[in-house]
Amino acid sequence: MANPSYQERRNEVESYFDRTAAEAWKRLTSDAKVSGIRATVRAGRDRMRATLLSWLPADLTGKRLLDAGCGTGLLAVEAARRGAEVYAVDLSPTLIAHAREHLPSDLPGRIELAVGDMLAPEQGAFDHVVAMDSIIHYEPDDALDVIAGFTERARDSIVFTFAPRTPALALMHAVGQWFPRSDRSPAIVPIAESTMQQRIADAPRFNGWMIGRTERIAKGFYTSQALELRRSQEVD
Numbered sequence: 001m002a003n004p005s006y007q008e009r010r011n012e013v014e015s016y017f018d019r020t021a022a023e024a025w026k027r028l029t030s031d032a033k034v035s036g037i038r039a040t041v042r043a044g045r046d047r048m049r050a051t052l053l054s055w056l057p058a059d060l061t062g063k064r065l066l067d068a069g070c071g072t073g074l075l076a077v078e079a080a081r082r083g084a085e086v087y088a089v090d091l092s093p094t095l096i097a098h099a100r101e102h103l104p105s106d107l108p109g110r111i112e113l114a115v116g117d118m119l120a121p122e123q124g125a126f127d128h129v130v131a132m133d134s135i136i137h138y139e140p141d142d143a144l145d146v147i148a149g150f151t152e153r154a155r156d157s158i159v160f161t162f163a164p165r166t167p168a169l170a171l172m173h174a175v176g177q178w179f180p181r182s183d184r185s186p187a188i189v190p191i192a193e194s195t196m197q198q199r200i201a202d203a204p205r206f207n208g209w210m211i212g213r214t215e216r217i218a219k220g221f222y223t224s225q226a227l228e229l230r231r232s233q234e235v236d
Contacts, residue, residue, distance in 0.1 A: 006142040010117070012186040013137050014091040017071075022094040029072040040220020045133070048217045048224055049075050052130055052159045055213055055228050060084035063127040068118035068150070069134025073099035073111070079130070080110035087123055089114045119149045126153055131160040133224055137186040140199070147229070148205045157212070157230050164216060164225040165190040193225055200229070208232050 027034055028042055053075065057063070061083030067076040070088035072095055080086050090096050093115045100113050114123075118134060129150045135143040143162060150158045193214065200206050212228035 005139055006145065009138055009142070009186060010091065016186055017090075018092040018094045022092065022098075026072060026095070026098050029074055037221050041222045044217050044219030044222025044224070047219060048132060048161060048222075048226060049078070051215055051217065051226050052132055052161075053078055055159050055226075056082070056128055056130070056157070058082065060128075063156075064125070066118070066123065066126040066129045066150075066153070068129060068131040070099065070113070071095050073103065073113065075130060075132060076111050076113075077104060077107065080107045084110070084128075086111045087114065087126070088112065089116050089118055089120070089123065091115070091117070119146060121153075124153070125155065127156045129154045129158045129160075131158070133161050135160065136163040136188045136224070139189055140191045140195075143189070143191070144199060144203065147200070148203070151206060151209055151229070155231070157228060158209075159226065159228050161224045161226050162196060163188045163190045164223065165192040165195075166218075166223060193227075196225075196227065 024038075028038055028045075034042060056065075056079065059082060060079060063084050065079050065084040065086050067073075067079065067086055067088040070076050070090045073088055076086045076088035076099075088099070088111055096113050096115050103111060103113070118131065131146075131150070135146050138146065147158065147160060150160075193216075197211055197214075200209075200211060206229075208231065209229045210232045212230045213226075214228070215226045217224055217226070
């Protein structure tokens with residue numbers, strides 16, 4: 001993808017998660033004790049991960065799955081335990097190194113962890129694509145480009161999350177602008193659920209795909225919207 005705004009934000013996300021927030025992210029995705037605010041984020045992310053996994057087949061044996069923006073690899077591990085061959089990719093070398101260090105020994109060869117862009121074509125095709133909180137920092141046009149890129153490589157389904165436009169999220173983002181610039185995470189870009197669905201339905205590049213399940217998870221300081229895309233039944 002050559003869009004300059006995507007590349008610029010991609011670099012910001014990479015820098016933030018590989019440097020500024022790496023240690024905090026490791027704690028958040030572990031069993032370590034965290035503050036009350038981060039505990040709500042952890043709980044929300046746990047519920048979201050369980051939701052996305054519940055939308056995938058219980059038996060993934062023989063299926064190839066892309067975990068796009070895998071972070072420390074928690075979703076990748078659960079998918080691999082169901083039998084999937086998982087390609088888990090993230091921009092952050094630090095988080096990928098952490099995931100490799102904590103990869104369960106009973107999943108030999110089931111998970112390939114890689115540093116890189118979730119749209120890199122050399123990763124090949126997949127039966128299922130999962131992108132949990134991986135596109136929330138991108139402008140709507142760029143986020144839709146990412147999802148369209150997934151449709152070119154997915155055979156069965158794509159499940160992803162985006163930041164829904166809510167008053168609570170708008171307030172949090174406004175407050176965040178008062179933080180010192182060095183402490184800010186890349187801005188989350190909300191989009192109304194109805195707008196996201198309508199733009200997908202109207203875009204020719206999503207022909208052959210249909211919108212499936214949708215669910216919003218709101219837990220304390222965590223709010224995210226899950227959406228499923230499935231191959232249309234009439235498409236071979």
